[in-house]
Amino acid sequence: MSEKTKAEQLKDHLCLNRKNGLLRVSDDCIEKAYAFCEDYKAFLNAAKTEREAVIEAVKLAESKGFVPFEEGQTYAAGEKVYFNNRGKTVAFAVIGTEPVENGLRLTAAHIDSPRLDIKPNPLYEDLELALLKTHYYGGIKKYQWTAVPLALHGVFALRDGKTVTVSLGEQADEPKFVVNDLLPHLASEQNKRTLNEGIKGEELNVLVGSRPFRDDKASELVKLNILELLFEKYGITESDFLSAELECVPAFTASDIGFDRSMIGSYGQDDRVCAYPALRAICDTENPRYTAMAVLTDKEEIGSDGNTGLNSAFLKYTVGDLCRMQGGDVTLALRRTKCLSADVNAATDPTFKDVMEAKNASYLNYGVCLTKYTGSRGKAGTSDASAEYVGYVRQLLDDAGIIWQTGELGRVDIGGGGTVAMYVANLGADVIDLGVPVLSMHAPFETTAKLDVYMCYRAMAEFCK
Ligand code: MN
Numbered sequence: 001m002s003e004k005t006k007a008e009q010l011k012d013h014l015c016l017n018r019k020n021g022l023l024r025v026s027d028d029c030i031e032k033a034y035a036f037c038e039d040y041k042a043f044l045n046a047a048k049t050e051r052e053a054v055i056e057a058v059k060l061a062e063s064k065g066f067v068p069f070e071e072g073q074t075y076a077a078g079e080k081v082y083f084n085n086r087g088k089t090v091a092f093a094v095i096g097t098e099p100v101e102n103g104l105r106l107t108a109a110h111i112d113s114p115r116l117d118i119k120p121n122p123l124y125e126d127l128e129l130a131l132l133k134t135h136y137y138g139g140i141k142k143y144q145w146t147a148v149p150l151a152l153h154g155v156f157a158l159r160d161g162k163t164v165t166v167s168l169g170e171q172a173d174e175p176k177f178v179v180n181d182l183l184p185h186l187a188s189e190q191n192k193r194t195l196n197e198g199i200k201g202e203e204l205n206v207l208v209g210s211r212p213f214r215d216d217k218a219s220e221l222v223k224l225n226i227l228e229l230l231f232e233k234y235g236i237t238e239s240d241f242l243s244a245e246l247e248c249v250p251a252f253t254a255s256d257i258g259f260d261r262s263m264i265g266s267y268g269q270d271d272r273v274c275a276y277p278a279l280r281a282i283c284d285t286e287n288p289r290y291t292a293m294a295v296l297t298d299k300e301e302i303g304s305d306g307n308t309g310l311n312s313a314f315l316k317y318t319v320g321d322l323c324r325m326q327g328g329d330v331t332l333a334l335r336r337t338k339c340l341s342a343d344v345n346a347a348t349d350p351t352f353k354d355v356m357e358a359k360n361a362s363y364l365n366y367g368v369c370l371t372k373y374t375g376s377r378g379k380a381g382t383s384d385a386s387a388e389y390v391g392y393v394r395q396l397l398d399d400a401g402i403i404w405q406t407g408e409l410g411r412v413d414i415g416g417g418g419t420v421a422m423y424v425a426n427l428g429a430d431v432i433d434l435g436v437p438v439l440s441m442h443a444p445f446e447t448t449a450k451l452d453v454y455m456c457y458r459a460m461a462e463f464c465k
């Protein structure tokens, strides 16, 4: 091989070198990434809602020695506890050798995803078909949710205090549901609508039945037949919908994408693609110096408000519980905390690359993506991580040989978005967004790259150590 020229040597030394991660890692590393993603796909299939994600996460954590935190108990360094907030948000902690007051190593990802929520009074009959009214949850392109098979997940809270859990449409032999769209032959008027209005919110009605109850007198017999079936199966009546949380999610399962199987397609990867690595990383954390915590939160997709969102006092109270156990101070702990806000970024799509600024966009297979700030309209609505903190994380990733990249969410002023980072930052902690680039974000079927998922896990495991 010929000697490098002076210019080539200088370029190596001085210029930022971006290169496909698959060309930078060993085949063994790629095998590990593929293997990790087999577990990840199983998690995606088992946990399609925030409630199911909490159940699955707790199941895994308990098998690794985590126990529910009990007020008044003292936990020693190395012990593992968790805090379950209403079955929708959960925080896992491994107690450090340093006092909790000296700060935590916190990862925060969300386990809610865009979907169609069933309205409180949803069931109606029209033209002898039974349908459910929905109110979409999170930012969706509504037209994407028509003509795809849907499953129904959630709970009914009954008047007697019992809760009935529903999961219907996931198994091959189970019925599915669907929002129907207009055929193209008759869509000339609909086609004049803007894409945003192509399907309107009140047109997202889910078809749930067509067979009438056999009777000549009563009206709305299809609806009646559905209510009878629901009573038989779940013991519920129409009024029980009023105290229910039911979510329609795509009924398909996670699968490999591509001839080379290098990618994953699934519903709900925003943000389970970060939540699962965060969960695995905290489960693998043994005897850390600083208390490590992973919080898997609800309500990010609608602004993080509410008592299961990360803009609630849940995180502060949880860290407070750990501090109080040691006679420590929660405000000191929060101010000394370092956090990775683990959320997805938009990967550059070759078909839609115009929305990106290529030098500051993220790409599939370029590794886990570090995002200094999100927001929109001149960095509004974000936490802009300090240069010093970016420097800290950068060194951590480089020293561990983790493949990573940086990326902004699109070109300046083309749109934007937010994460939980600012809520953690507002508590005084250092925080930066770190997550996996996604194609078709918020669609019923989102795409990620296996190497990036694995690098997200490795980054978090290193951070929690
Ligand atoms: Mn997200």
Ligand code: MN
Pocket: 270, 301, 442
């Ligand atoms: Mn999102």
